[in-house]
Amino acid sequence: MKLLRYGIKGQEKPAIIDDNGDLRCLSAIISDVNGTVLADKKTMLKLRSLDLTTLALIQSPDRIGACIADVGKFICIGLNYADHAAESGMPIPQEPEVFSKFTSSISGPNDNIIMPRNSHKLDWEVELAIVIGRKASYVSTDEAESYIAGYCVCNDVSERNFQLERGSQWDKGKGCDSFGPLGPYLVTKDEVSDPTKLKMWLEVNGKRYQNGSTNTMIFQPATIVSYLSQFTTLEPGDVISTGTPPGVGLGQQPPIYLEQGDVIELGIESLGTQKQTVVSPK
Incomplete structure (x- = not known):
């Protein structure tokens, strides 16, 4: 579904x-x-x-909202693609790198991205997101898939200055308002034959920057769900964004960052597409 x-x-x-x-x-x-x-x-x-x-x-709804409501936890995995880790000049993690986005960052797949005040390094990341379907605590990798309800597209919008240059905590650069577009729809796992073999892409103003696949994931969805369940109880409706392939703005030579008026389009095979415009803060 x-x-x-x-x-x-x-x-x-x-x-x-x-x-x-x-x-x-x-x-x-x-x-x-x-x-x-x-x-x-x-x-x-x-x-x-x-x-x-x-x-x-x-008929032609005016707006599509985030595909899941009442999200309790919005957890993310960093550096989870071997080719993105190489692009970032960082070693492949031995365990998943975990951070969070504030749930107030969640927005619809085509809502505007609001550039925060004092932002000058606004970046993009197309990601596969997991939606949890039942309570998971201390589950094994073998049984973890049964706790997944489905998958959706996420744009892990990031402000790199806030994330990397203003202290050691990534969350400041990850959880700003509008930084978590989800959708357009939640695809139940029975319609996703293999979440580790999905093409994914992202364009800015019509230029393709990311053109990857979930097959370069370091930690696959079942491993991620099992791993996280060792540290926190995952609840139905929780969202886990699983990392991005290469091609982010930070990885360009020289780096390229989003500006007001830029249009971002992204998608994942079988999971739909998103389109956002960057706007100034209120």
Whole structure:
């Protein structure tokens, strides 16, 4: 299934993509796309058995929201692609590099990216994100996949000056408002045959900078879920962004950073695309 949310920010309604690629409203079936729904086996079975042609058709929604609501934790894995680690001039990690994005950074896949005040090194990162489907604590790698509800596209927007030059904590440069576009939809894992073999790309103003694949991941999704569950209980609806391939602005020679008015387009095979415009702060 491809589940999504549409409408004004804070008032989104749940929807599903039918076999023709059209949006169908799920408001009569579920209140939202969130961890409570993902963890409810009966509800998920009901969604899978629906005759989607009986649901209201949504014609050209004004806005697509983040594909998952009420996210409790937004965890990220850094330097998780061998070719990106090489681009960054850093050794391959022996264990996953873990940091967080504040949940207030979450936005819709096509919402504007707000350049923070005093920002001058705004960067992009196309990433595969995992959405957790049931509570996971101390799970093994072999069983970790059963705790995954699905996957979505994430742009791990980053302010490199805030991240790397203003102390040792990355979170300052990762969690600003609008720095976590998710979606357009959450694709349930049964529709993703192999999350480690997905093409991914990102363009800025029509120029392609990232053109990679999840097959260069160092730590694969099941390993990441198992690893994180040793340190925190993962809850349904939690999001884990799993790292980026090479081609980020910081890695260009010389580095290239986003400016107001720049347009970013990105996507992952089978998971859809995003498009954002960089705007000035309020």
